Amino acid sequence: MANGLTKGASEDVIRCDACPVLCYIKPGRTGSCDRYGNHEGRLVRLDPHVVLDRAVERGESVVPFLERSGDWDGTLVSHGETFVTAIGAGTTYPDYKPAPFIISSHVEGVDMVTVVTEGIFSYCGVKVKIDTDRHLGAECSTVRAQGEAVGHVTTSEYGSQMLSLGGVRHLTGGSRHEGTATCETLLDLCNGKAVELKIDDGAKVVVEAGKPPVVDGAQEERMRVGCGSATIGMFAKQWFGKVDEVVVVDDHITGVLSEHQAGKLLGVRETGIKLKGRRSTPGRYFQVAGPGTSWGGTDIDDPLKILGKFNGKQAWPGLRLLMVSTTGEQYAYFELDDDLRPQEKELPADLRESVARIEENCEPALCSVLFMGGAGGSLRAGVTENPVKLTHSVRDALTRVTCGGSPVYVWPGGGITFMADVTRMPRNAFGYVPTPALVAPIEFTLKLADYAALGGYVENVRPLSSITRDQFVHNEEGPRRLTARSDNPWPLASQQNAPKRGKKQ
Numbered sequence: 001m002a003n004g005l006t007k008g009a010s011e012d013v014i015r016c017d018a019c020p021v022l023c024y025i026k027p028g029r030t031g032s033c034d035r036y037g038n039h040e041g042r043l044v045r046l047d048p049h050v051v052l053d054r055a056v057e058r059g060e061s062v063v064p065f066l067e068r069s070g071d072w073d074g075t076l077v078s079h080g081e082t083f084v085t086a087i088g089a090g091t092t093y094p095d096y097k098p099a100p101f102i103i104s105s106h107v108e109g110v111d112m113v114t115v116v117t118e119g120i121f122s123y124c125g126v127k128v129k130i131d132t133d134r135h136l137g138a139e140c141s142t143v144r145a146q147g148e149a150v151g152h153v154t155t156s157e158y159g160s161q162m163l164s165l166g167g168v169r170h171l172t173g174g175s176r177h178e179g180t181a182t183c184e185t186l187l188d189l190c191n192g193k194a195v196e197l198k199i200d201d202g203a204k205v206v207v208e209a210g211k212p213p214v215v216d217g218a219q220e221e222r223m224r225v226g227c228g229s230a231t232i233g234m235f236a237k238q239w240f241g242k243v244d245e246v247v248v249v250d251d252h253i254t255g256v257l258s259e260h261q262a263g264k265l266l267g268v269r270e271t272g273i274k275l276k277g278r279r280s281t282p283g284r285y286f287q288v289a290g291p292g293t294s295w296g297g298t299d300i301d302d303p304l305k306i307l308g309k310f311n312g313k314q315a316w317p318g319l320r321l322l323m324v325s326t327t328g329e330q331y332a333y334f335e336l337d338d339d340l341r342p343q344e345k346e347l348p349a350d351l352r353e354s355v356a357r358i359e360e361n362c363e364p365a366l367c368s369v370l371f372m373g374g375a376g377g378s379l380r381a382g383v384t385e386n387p388v389k390l391t392h393s394v395r396d397a398l399t400r401v402t403c404g405g406s407p408v409y410v411w412p413g414g415g416i417t418f419m420a421d422v423t424r425m426p427r428n429a430f431g432y433v434p435t436p437a438l439v440a441p442i443e444f445t446l447k448l449a450d451y452a453a454l455g456g457y458v459e460n461v462r463p464l465s466s467i468t469r470d471q472f473v474h475n476e477e478g479p480r481r482l483t484a485r486s487d488n489p490w491p492l493a494s495q496q497n498a499p500k501r502g503k504k505q
């Protein structure tokens with residue numbers, strides 16, 4: 001924990017040593033990051049320290065992290081039902097010092113230890129998944145916040161656009177303002193706030209974890225039911241007999257019922273339809289239009305633009321054609337006139353149901369924000385004098401890593417590189433320091449015997465019950481006791497069935 005060395009012209013000024021900035025803080029003032037302040041000559045961590053409790057009212061956790069600090073007398077018991085998170089715990093700097101809290105507990109007959117620290121991450125970022133078919137920007141396009149480059153568009157996934165934001169290059173490798181804007185963007189996203197992002201030659205999108213994206217001012221409602229080909233496969237039977245041809249318009253794979261295997265097996269007659277774009281396999285077309293924010297993530301408002309002339313040998317006057325997008329949001333119904341040209345008509349009642357079914361099968365569009373950081377050599381040094389042993393312990397599933405008490409996915413390979421869903425963490429779990437870097441909670445939980453074996457700071461281990469209210473938090477607000485989410489694995493649960501590295505912990 002930060003020591004707060006007294007130094008300077010005034011005896012009352014305190015130097016915060018919790019990060020490389022080493023602020024001098026006058027009485028009654030805070031340091032540059034607002035995390036620490038000078039309270040009556042004492043260096044104090046200003047945000048309340050968060051502990052999780054699962055002993056009481058487990059059924060209430062439908063509402064995430066119900067706050068119950070008001071009815072708590074400050075008593076802490078070490079029966080494994082209370083978990084000390086790193087949120088508000090403070091930071092050590094330099095990292096060879098032991099972590100701020102190394103807490104023992106007795107769980108199911110086993111002595112456990114949880115090492116708790118707020119890590120300072122210069123190497124970190126967020127991966128953002130935006131459920132939308134709409135084209136937000138070309139891959140590798142720069143993503144900006146406050147006009148500064150804070151990340152880029154990365155490979156889109158099924159029904160979603162992906163952004164990679166932050167990282168050491170944006171935090172430290174550009175101008176001071178780029179680093180600050182990047183840090184603010186990451187902090188807001190991780191703390192569940194809405195952030196407006198602008199993609200070069202692309203869309204403006206408002207991202208908020210767990211909320212629908214807003215693309216160019218329009219809130220996205222649904223994510224696609226599937227690609228155009230999959231949609232044909234799913235609904236072919238429902239269209240059979242009610243319409244002669246269906247085209248599901250999609251920026252990636254546009255489907256055509258009469259040519260698709262699903263149509264062939266049902267005996268759908270050839271219609272002489274001609275699609276623009278590149279034919280991949282029967283009934284599946286790539287690049288029928290440019291990417292955009294209209295029909296199926298293309299740039300077309302008029303679906304007929306993707307059709308060529310119908311072949312007169314197979315088409316016939318009166319042929320019924322349905323064109324629909326992958327979300328069912330856009331649709332149009334046509335019948336061929338005597339010259340085999342499509343004429344738009346009102347959608348027949350018996351086709352309305354199938355369009356509604358596409359919409360019904362689309363899940364709500366949301367933004368997902370995963371924090372990604374690495375517990376590097378320095379952070380691990382606060383856990384053990386031999387940092388690589390912590391890595392091995394995580395790899396061997398002896399040590400469980402959590403982020404604010406929430407599960408993480410630890411990547412295979414070197415180091416302890418992890419991802420955590422910020423919506424599973426208590427709100428405002430993240431902070432920053434102006435180096436710039438993000439401050440994120442991280443906890444390591446393992447058996448006490450294993451902790452000793454990996455060279456841990458055993459002499460600094462203390463029981464939960466030894467922590468008084470005053471030691472626990474240094475502000476008048478007191479500790480914040482939250483009910484653990486029932487859909488998160490309990491961090492102190494038996495490690496017996498813990499997954500090996502590379503799985504969610």
Ligand code: SF4
Nearest residue numbers: 016019022023031033
């Ligand atoms: S920026 Fe914050 S953590 Fe760093 S020295 Fe200043 S007050 Fe302490």
